[in-house]
Amino acid sequence: MTDRDxxxxxxxxxxxxxxGYHALRGVDLNVYRGEVVVIMxxxxxxxxxxxxxxxxxxxxxxxxxxxDGMTLSDDVRNIDAxxxxxxxxxxxxxxxxxxxxxxxxxxAPVLVRKRKKAExxxxxxxxxxxxxxxxxxxxxxxxxxxGQQQRVAIARSLCMEPRxxxxxxxxxALDPEMVQEVxxxxxxxxxxxxxxxxxxxxxRFARQVASRVVLMAEGEVVEMAPPEQFFTAPQHERTxxxxxxxx
Amino acid sequence: MERxxxxxxxxxxxxxxxxxxxxxxxLLAALLAGGQALLHWLVFKAxxxxxxxxxxxxxxxxxPLDQQWRLWLLSVxxxxxxGVSWGWLRAFPRPDRRTRLWPANDRLAAAVLAGLALLLxxxxxxSAAISQRWWGITALxxxxxxxxxxxxxxxxxxxxxxxxxxxPLLYLLGMTLIAGGLGLPVVSPSxxxxxxxxxxxxxxxxxxxxxxxxxxxxGRRSRLPLLRWLSVLYIEFIRGAPLITLLFLGQNILxxxxxxxxxxDRVWRAAWVLTFFAAAYVAExxxxxxxxxxxxxxxxxxxxxxxVHQAMLKVVLPxxxxxxxxxxVGQFINLLQDTTLLSLIGLFELxxxxxxxxxxxAFLGKDAEVYLVLAVLFWCCCAALGLGSRALETRLNSxxxxx
Numbered sequence: 339m340t341d342r343d344x345x346x347x348x349x350x351x352x353x354x355x356x357x358g359y360h361a362l363r364g365v366d367l368n369v370y371r372g373e374v375v376v377i378m379x380x381x382x383x384x385x386x387x388x389x390x391x392x393x394x395x396x397x398x399x400x401x402x403x404x405x406d407g408m409t410l411s412d413d414v415r416n417i418d419a420x421x422x423x424x425x426x427x428x429x430x431x432x433x434x435x436x437x438x439x440x441x442x443x444x445x446a447p448v449l450v451r452k453r454k455k456a457e458x459x460x461x462x463x464x465x466x467x468x469x470x471x472x473x474x475x476x477x478x479x480x481x482x483x484x485g486q487q488q489r490v491a492i493a494r495s496l497c498m499e500p501r502x503x504x505x506x507x508x509x510x511a512l513d514p515e516m517v518q519e520v521x522x523x524x525x526x527x528x529x530x531x532x533x534x535x536x537x538x539x540x541x542r543f544a545r546q547v548a549s550r551v552v553l554m555a556e557g558e559v560v561e562m563a564p565p566e567q568f569f570t571a572p573q574h575e576r577t578x579x580x581x582x583x584x585x
Numbered sequence: 586m587e588r589x590x591x592x593x594x595x596x597x598x599x600x601x602x603x604x605x606x607x608x609x610x611x612l613l614a615a616l617l618a619g620g621q622a623l624l625h626w627l628v629f630k631a632x633x634x635x636x637x638x639x640x641x642x643x644x645x646x647x648x649p650l651d652q653q654w655r656l657w658l659l660s661v662x663x664x665x666x667x668g669v670s671w672g673w674l675r676a677f678p679r680p681d682r683r684t685r686l687w688p689a690n691d692r693l694a695a696a697v698l699a700g701l702a703l704l705l706x707x708x709x710x711x712s713a714a715i716s717q718r719w720w721g722i723t724a725l726x727x728x729x730x731x732x733x734x735x736x737x738x739x740x741x742x743x744x745x746x747x748x749x750x751x752x753p754l755l756y757l758l759g760m761t762l763i764a765g766g767l768g769l770p771v772v773s774p775s776x777x778x779x780x781x782x783x784x785x786x787x788x789x790x791x792x793x794x795x796x797x798x799x800x801x802x803x804g805r806r807s808r809l810p811l812l813r814w815l816s817v818l819y820i821e822f823i824r825g826a827p828l829i830t831l832l833f834l835g836q837n838i839l840x841x842x843x844x845x846x847x848x849x850d851r852v853w854r855a856a857w858v859l860t861f862f863a864a865a866y867v868a869e870x871x872x873x874x875x876x877x878x879x880x881x882x883x884x885x886x887x888x889x890x891x892x893v894h895q896a897m898l899k900v901v902l903p904x905x906x907x908x909x910x911x912x913x914v915g916q917f918i919n920l921l922q923d924t925t926l927l928s929l930i931g932l933f934e935l936x937x938x939x940x941x942x943x944x945x946x947a948f949l950g951k952d953a954e955v956y957l958v959l960a961v962l963f964w965c966c967c968a969a970l971g972l973g974s975r976a977l978e979t980r981l982n983s984x985x986x987x988x
Contacts, residue, residue: 395887395888418890422890424888430879432879432881432882432885433885436903436904436907446889446891449891449899450890450891498889
């Protein structure tokens, strides 16, 4: 892999919460174009905080983050520029309940990318088709199931044509029978070559889709390995302990 | 069969147990006694001459006779605009809720309006000319409602979508018609009075306190410390002071605070004080709406690349204002009622006019009639505000519960 293929480069990222809690203790991570990096770890290990630093939803107190060649700084315009290229899917979906599904998708491309509404709507409908909910386009998020809402949220991010997608525990708030439909959409996305960073507890997804799996604990990266090695021959005691807990 | 079942239902509702029955009987007796006394007074004792003789005074104060056509013209325009808006709201429910008309009991509302317009002038024994004008205006309103529903579908959608713009334009035109300017002779605010003045003060304050309150609420949640402290200081100071104090204060110092020694008329000074007063309360209502919104909404909007102001305008405020709407309308209704305090600083709005009329030896001892009419007038205005807001809530609600 060359530097040109480097999509996210995090170096020594330090994060203290305002209450003094040291959430990230010098975390390094490289994500290359087309890779799917799955981050696992016990709750409170800082994995969600870590991927939220990539689009500056969390500010950092040390280290550096470079996304697609842009170094993240405090400058608002720089942050907005990076956020345009980075899609994010949340645990709680965070769809806009006062807008229809189609309006949810079209809001950002029209306002931020200044594109024509009719044109964006065509693309949005095509995206909804891809996540299998085209027929719900004119409903409100409150009228959809959790799995449908999360698929809309994925489509909403894709509508901005991001270079990299961040998933923050996308299936944790779902009823068990709806997890699969969301994972399938993510799997499809990975197959098409989208660069993805996924925080999840779904071992099967990690095994089938991930290029690399990362274990975080106490704000540090403990282990990083291809899925086969990660799940069958972990190098660190902490990883073995974690895997035995979720198995 | 139908009859007996509804009788049974009535019986189950009112006389389910011995205690229920007792309560029902006592309440019915009280209602009958009170109602009978009131009716007796209304029909046999009350003398409405005081209202008849002063109806113009109650409606518009000492507005010059030769300029009153401007107010009639405004009434006609308002009626027409209301009729068209009503007709279209009715004919075009939101696309996602085809089944729900706005409002649900629309025919009833039209019938009540027509009945009131027909009977009130008769009851108050207004002069024939004025009664006929009111009937004409009501007929125009209902005709416009009917006509708009009829031709609406044939018009281009842009006309309907652009229609609400008529309201701010009409407001500005209305103020020009009332106050003068643009070639019309000026009518000094000191000649405005009665219901006209009450509505001017209330509508001015309601319209302006809303944006001001939203800005204050955002200021109170701002990350800039100075802005936040100033907003908190303002809101807490205003909420800690009685309105009447502020009104007296406003008459004295507003002129000093405004730039260039520009001192508005007493009427406008009072309107500004009302605005500043209500803004603090609206700010608190809006803030409660902002607090109720999950932080994920702002995060999702920002993560999509929306700058803060767009995230606020398109995602946060629409939801927060919807939550705040009932509290805000409550505040607007308070504001309308608070205009009666203006009589204490010497303005002849409805209560001021009433007090002036009752001080006239010719109408001594007619307080009950005057106050009753006042109460009914205020009730009508507040009920209209309340109904409008409930309809707005229904229309804005994006999570329709399955019936």
